[in-house]
Amino acid sequence: MEIWDRASAVQPVPEPGLVLLTGVVALALVLLPATWPHVRLGVTVVHEAGHAVVAVLVGRRLQGIRLHADTSGVTVSRGRPSGPGMVATVAAGYLAPAAVGVGAALLLAAGRGVAMLWLLLLLLLALLVWVRNAYGVAVLVVAGVGVGLLTWYAGPQTQSVAAYLVAWLLLLAAPRPVLELITAGRRRSRTSDPDQLARLTRVPALVWCLLLLAANLAGLGVGTLTLAPDVLDRV
Template structure:
């Protein structure tokens, strides 16, 4: 079985047609913009957001103690270490930028025909995240995501695997800027006290609004570059 899994991971797939890629982009856009869907699909963004905090905490030498995901799509990642300094700054910075950067990495893999490898990489990350979940709702969210990805990687046909991988990638790239916009609106209305931007402002004395701008630059830049990798033919036509 391990040999079969490894063969599936290493097998490259032909790049889908431009029309097929645009169709997956349209699906992802609906998942981000349709009011009835966004409260549900936003949980996937929260998983990536808190995963970003967790990865940054571990890479900077902090001790990760647990992750909680809540039904209102908020989350909390707790780590121990110095309360100030570069490690804490990078850990806070990684949250809002993680979905976009994950999406950008996924776009790079898809541009090389590694759709199945991408799905297995997502599955591994979800498994590692599951070990750190500390509440029942978070456990349920990660398990649902993991079971869904596993079902696609194991039983779906190659074209469906590719479609899911592209839709997931576009979703992360498109959803990341929306969460930053929501943060900016909430801060303007005074409803985002204690947000990542506010905590970064307290650590660095750089205004929270500028940190929101940093989040926006990273997420929008990742979106632009990711689309360029996923839809090079479309951009070439626009350019001419």
């Protein structure tokens, strides 16, 4: 089957210089004010996917996902309002981008860049079933069409660069929303994930922010060493 042959194809790992250059481009996209909102929207998609997947895994009933033009999102599920399952569901959002980024890095290190793009496409299609607002549907359709065209028509070099760019973006962007929560301080919404976790566990929201930030930075470190294992020799 042609689709399976494409998805399971093994590609050579690019030269270290190209991998690092892709990382530098991704870092610029994360840091620049003009490009960050677009990157953040992509991070929000993965964030809400994290809530949704964990909610299902812990036995909650997924109700729907909404994505908003201000790059925020919300995932609604039904089940016990407290307990470990609810804590895991809430915590999963800010952990998901780094976790997916590390998974993508492992696939890329094994030469499975095309498989990574196909998995991303499947994720977008699965989320499309649960999105409950027009803007969210539009975002997922545009992203899905873009990834689909890339996997079907782009050459191996372009696919590889795109796959590495996605992985770097997830890894590098994951800590920034948490940092934004920390710097917001008392201006932070009381409905933010760390504030919900604080109410569920009686652990202060700032502590949760620091734990989530540490996890994201650890993911960035693991992902960087996986994508560019010689990076320490170059520093």
